[in-house]
Amino acid sequence: QIHLVESGGGVVHPGRSLRLSCAASGFTFSSYAIHWVRQAPGKGLEWVALISYDGSYKSYADSVKGRFTISRDNSKNTLSLQMNSLRAEDTAVYYCARGRTTGIYGSDYFDYWGQGTLVTVSS
Amino acid sequence: EIVLTQSPGTLSLSPGERATLSCRASQSVSSSYLAWYQQKPGQAPRLLIYGASSRATGIPDRFGGSGSGTDFTLTIRRLEPEDFAVYYCQQYGSSLVTFGEGTKVEIK
Secondary structure, eight states: OOEEEEEOOEEEOTTOOEEEEEEEESSOGGGSOEEEEEEOTTSOEEEEEEEOTTSSOEEEOTTTTTTEEEEEETTTTEEEEEEOSOOGGGOEEEEEEEEEEOSSTTOEEEEEEOOOEEEEEOO | OOOEEEEOSEEEEOTTSOEEEEEEESSOOGGGOEEEEEEOTTSOOEEEEETTTEEOTTOOTTEEEEEETTEEEEEESSOOGGGOSEEEEEEOSSSSOEEOOOEEEEEO
16 A cells, blocks of 8 residues: 655744655655645645656755755655745645656656645744 | 636535536646646545546546646536545646646535
């Protein structure tokens, strides 16, 4: 059974950092791109970042570019999102999601999602 | 960036009725790379439809997707109590994927 489990959320002051993790099981992790998608309270879904199956390609939403860094460890079946210089508008539930690709980097739909981890940026 | 506009914002229906949800793109979606997700309160989104019309694994056949180009539709043939939720469309025809703002299907 495929599982994605996020962790690392919490309350953080503006300008500080936080690192999220996503642990995967039940599939060949090293064969799939993985994405982060977030959802602000009461709002819709926003794509945040992706990393290719082998870590060679990374892409970010403009809203987080230069502040967030995505990485993966295929030997441990884990994904990370390092979030620096956090802002109030980064407050959201962060989901990791498995990408199903069309063959073009980034052009994915998401067939499995984790349960999400809440990040609250507040003073 | 392709902007997706979903309508209506809220759909009030009774169990057993048919639901028709619309997703309109600001430009043509390549190869009908359009997905639909269902999200219930406190839960992660669940994939329903990909490629505009292909049902994901385990999705009942009362859910159907159609459309191409800029206009796409999700149809729920006969609403079951568990179908009342928020539905999002997502395009993945470009390397910058985007989501619609969602349609809430609520019990009338």
